[in-house]
Amino acid sequence: MKTYQPIDAFARDAEPEVKASVYSTSKAKYDKRLASLSTGFTAPDDLRKLAGQIKQHTIEHLDQYLEQAVTNLENNGAKVHFASTPEDANQTILGIMQSINASRMIKSKSMVSEEIHLNAFLEKHGLESVESDLGEFIVQLDDDMPSHIVTPIIHKNRRQIATTFEKHGLGDYNDDPETITRRARKYLREKYLEAEVGLTGANFLSAESGRVAIVTNEGNARFSISANRTHIVLLGIEKLVPRDKDLALYLNLLARSATGQQLTVYTQFLNAPKSADQPDGPEQLHVVFLDNGRSEILGGEFKSILRCIRCGACLNVCPVYRQSSGHAYRAVYPGPVGAVLSPLLKSNSYPDFADLPKASSLCGACNEVCPVDIPLPELLLRHRNKSKIEHQKKAAAGTPPLGAWAELCSHPTLWKTTLATGKAMNHLPIDKMPIPPIQAWTHSRELPEFRGGKFRKWFKQRKS
Amino acid sequence: MSRSNIFQSIQQATQSIPAEAKTPLPDWKPGDLQSAFTPQDQADLWEVFKDRFIAVNGKVIEDTSEFQDILQSEPGSKLYVDPLVFQSIQPLAEGMNLEICQTFDVDHVDDYPISVTLAAGIIAETGTVIIKENQTSSRLSALAPWTHITLVDKRTTVYATLLDAISDLADDPYVVFITGPSKTADVEGILIEGVHGPGEQICLRI
Numbered sequence A: 001m002k003t004y005q006p007i008d009a010f011a012r013d014a015e016p017e018v019k020a021s022v023y024s025t026s027k028a029k030y031d032k033r034l035a036s037l038s039t040g041f042t043a044p045d046d047l048r049k050l051a052g053q054i055k056q057h058t059i060e061h062l063d064q065y066l067e068q069a070v071t072n073l074e075n076n077g078a079k080v081h082f083a084s085t086p087e088d089a090n091q092t093i094l095g096i097m098q099s100i101n102a103s104r105m106i107k108s109k110s111m112v113s114e115e116i117h118l119n120a121f122l123e124k125h126g127l128e129s130v131e132s133d134l135g136e137f138i139v140q141l142d143d144d145m146p147s148h149i150v151t152p153i154i155h156k157n158r159r160q161i162a163t164t165f166e167k168h169g170l171g172d173y174n175d176d177p178e179t180i181t182r183r184a185r186k187y188l189r190e191k192y193l194e195a196e197v198g199l200t201g202a203n204f205l206s207a208e209s210g211r212v213a214i215v216t217n218e219g220n221a222r223f224s225i226s227a228n229r230t231h232i233v234l235l236g237i238e239k240l241v242p243r244d245k246d247l248a249l250y251l252n253l254l255a256r257s258a259t260g261q262q263l264t265v266y267t268q269f270l271n272a273p274k275s276a277d278q279p280d281g282p283e284q285l286h287v288v289f290l291d292n293g294r295s296e297i298l299g300g301e302f303k304s305i306l307r308c309i310r311c312g313a314c315l316n317v318c319p320v321y322r323q324s325s326g327h328a329y330r331a332v333y334p335g336p337v338g339a340v341l342s343p344l345l346k347s348n349s350y351p352d353f354a355d356l357p358k359a360s361s362l363c364g365a366c367n368e369v370c371p372v373d374i375p376l377p378e379l380l381l382r383h384r385n386k387s388k389i390e391h392q393k394k395a396a397a398g399t400p401p402l403g404a405w406a407e408l409c410s411h412p413t414l415w416k417t418t419l420a421t422g423k424a425m426n427h428l429p430i431d432k433m434p435i436p437p438i439q440a441w442t443h444s445r446e447l448p449e450f451r452g453g454k455f456r457k458w459f460k461q462r463k464s
Numbered sequence B: 001m002s003r004s005n006i007f008q009s010i011q012q013a014t015q016s017i018p019a020e021a022k023t024p025l026p027d028w029k030p031g032d033l034q035s036a037f038t039p040q041d042q043a044d045l046w047e048v049f050k051d052r053f054i055a056v057n058g059k060v061i062e063d064t065s066e067f068q069d070i071l072q073s074e075p076g077s078k079l080y081v082d083p084l085v086f087q088s089i090q091p092l093a094e095g096m097n098l099e100i101c102q103t104f105d106v107d108h109v110d111d112y113p114i115s116v117t118l119a120a121g122i123i124a125e126t127g128t129v130i131i132k133e134n135q136t137s138s139r140l141s142a143l144a145p146w147t148h149i150t151l152v153d154k155r156t157t158v159y160a161t162l163l164d165a166i167s168d169l170a171d172d173p174y175v176v177f178i179t180g181p182s183k184t185a186d187v188e189g190i191l192i193e194g195v196h197g198p199g200e201q202i203c204l205r206i
């Protein structure tokens, strides 16, 4: 069956098992989120709006806040680096590792590191980089891509994971989730202790203090900040919040929106290298800011996407994501946020991703759940408009030509005749016609009965 | 080079927004965040903490014999006791066939099934234990053992809310808010505790 939009095609061909697990996990997450927000706060919607405004304010004054954050970080003893492109960021990290003769890195989950393809880059330079988040570790073993920004292996089941572990010498086949977890614990523990460098992302950075907030449920970020002498924080330039107190607001919203928890198990605040009498932890703290097109987004009509706190709630609620899974979006950031962001990132080319904004029914659910109130459907529409103006080929895939329709609409007599003959369509076996666009449509939907002409009739008979 | 380019590009962007179109920084008050945290909860913060810590699968022990039972479950092993809590813990652990250690050997992190360190604070609202760099003698000692026990005593600050605790971070280089045992639901959404950090998170108040 020919289907024109790449996401439709992906969804059509996806394994039923994958679809089922993506659907059920994302739905469960959505339900938990709702419960935790409504039992936690009497007016969660007001908090979303507040959080959106603070972030919007921050990005609209990003130069000031970034300056303030950098000054504070440097005063606290961190070394700050800036990278315009993924290549710059990779080179910076390589440079840090080479400067201390390090050959092994242990990584906590970081979407920015996915964005710059750090693992592949370091491997190419003969350095080891091991993912320590359980899901990311499995993705790495499989040479796969995460398919969700919070739950990277939402598309895998335990049997696939057990086979992967067996293949990589992590014990005999065993698909008990507890056994899988214990084996990863044992294996990764050695990796933490061996690595010279730990790397984490940042969920937030307070400009006021230069404090980095990082959350994980597993404890992997804690290990990477405790077991190594050098620590690197890799983050996008938009991760700032103005004040420390804002962290309380965002941490509350992030945990609830991402996993339905009141607070993530480990919420840690990293402010500086370790203190002198502390035996564990980094003596050197590096903070690497990545731009990769963000500063350009800031100047345009899509700037509100930079408010995103990567909670994944818009993925979980999206009917298209639930049906197609994250890999359908062919980029690091899937779902509605990815459909807006992926075409804009510097390392991606707009024409290649111009179809993503079409992958939405514009139902508005993503905007409703977004903890920073990003008008995602509106941004998707702006993309569609932009693509139309720029004649983006990918964005036009699956759109039927409307020339004949326009012709029809501008000729009243032709219109009337068509209405009269339209009824005949009800008696034709439309779904059997060998016309690909019609078949693609009728494959999963039923064509409603043609009932045209009623309005004209009513209008004629109406008493004025 | 990158730094000035990026700043330039950001400045260009922010300056292109007319001043009147810019979003002002909204202020918010603690009350905005605490709507479900009713005043009667404040009456006994310890009780609230207990309920909520237990709700996230943490354990609370208020009785010495229960604490000793836990120690006894690992006979012959090493027990790490942070020098900051040694005075309180040593008498309880004495004569128990445990090797009490006050230094944590990073080359043998798996030799310590249990560790006891100081709770720098607790947060009632979220059921959270706080450990701070300056009140934890070894970061790894509070992370690597399967069972991590934090002692709550008069040095422990009791915070009503997450916001109160965040407002008191001061310039400590590394603070961790612990809300339950280490966990994952990565494999088919099934909850498994003890991924990288402790599988048992215990709060001790005697």
Ligand code: SF4
Binding pocket: A307, A308, A309, A310, A311, A312, A313, A314, A315, A337, A366, A369, A370, A371, A372, A373, A374
């Ligand atoms: S766009 Fe909103 S809902 Fe989606 S990941 Fe970002 S913050 Fe979460």
